[in-house]
Amino acid sequence: xDSVTQMEGPVTLSEEAFLTINCxxxxxxxxxxxxxxxxxxxxLQLLLKATKADDKGSNKGFEATYRKETTSFHxxxxxxxxxxxxxxxxxxxxxxxxFGAGTTVTVRA
Amino acid sequence: SQTIHQWPATLVxxxxxxxxxxxxxxxxxxxxxYWYRQAAGRGLQLLxxxxxxxxxxxxxxQNLSASRPQDRQFILSSKKLLLSDSGFYLCAWIGNxxxxxxxxxxxxxxxxx
Numbered sequence: 001x002d003s004v005t006q007m008e009g010p011v012t013l014s015e016e017a018f019l020t021i022n023c024x025x026x027x028x029x030x031x032x033x034x035x036x037x038x039x040x041x042x043x044l045q046l047l048l049k050a051t052k053a054d055d056k057g058s059n060k061g062f063e064a065t066y067r068k069e070t071t072s073f074h075x076x077x078x079x080x081x082x083x084x085x086x087x088x089x090x091x092x093x094x095x096x097x098x099f100g101a102g103t104t105v106t107v108r109a
Numbered sequence: 110s111q112t113i114h115q116w117p118a119t120l121v122x123x124x125x126x127x128x129x130x131x132x133x134x135x136x137x138x139x140x141x142x143y144w145y146r147q148a149a150g151r152g153l154q155l156l157x158x159x160x161x162x163x164x165x166x167x168x169x170x171q172n173l174s175a176s177r178p179q180d181r182q183f184i185l186s187s188k189k190l191l192l193s194d195s196g197f198y199l200c201a202w203i204g205n206x207x208x209x210x211x212x213x214x215x216x217x218x219x220x221x222x
Contacts, residue, residue: 034211036213042215042216043115043199043213043214043215043216044153044199044201044213045213046211046212089152089153093211096143096155096158097143097155097201097211098155099145099152099153100152101152102152102153
């Protein structure tokens, strides 16, 4: 069945550091891929998405490129801020939404 | 506009008590609706989904049940809560974000004591 594997955390960074969270998936066909973010005490928000190979999703300085050849959708941000501290979930949609386990990111001032 | 409402936001219930969490959607018709659970320190697990009134699919065997009495209403229930039912419950629907994006409610944090 469909599955998503994402880098385990927690990840602790200093402000302005570069962030990468790896995400790979297993699915038949061509799923849509997503990154969701959960800020402390809140629900999930869609951060970015990509619907076909080589698409790049971007939002709030975050980027992720749909790589079909490596079945990956790694999340990157060049310079993180304290406000980026959250749990990040990679997900794929192929008839239903399947999530990775989540990666907790803490950014220190 | 399309919105999703979920309540209550927090709930503390004793073991063995019943549960009813409600989710409603506005601004759309015949949405696909989902219940997810996030246990402490863990990822999201799909519990139930519904593609229409009275149509419920269960993803994992558990102590919970779901019902969809109206087109835009999705209810998560239990007759007798267990300690292991504690977690963060999220309702979601496949919204009009194009390309199958999901919209999530704000969640209910359930603590069974």
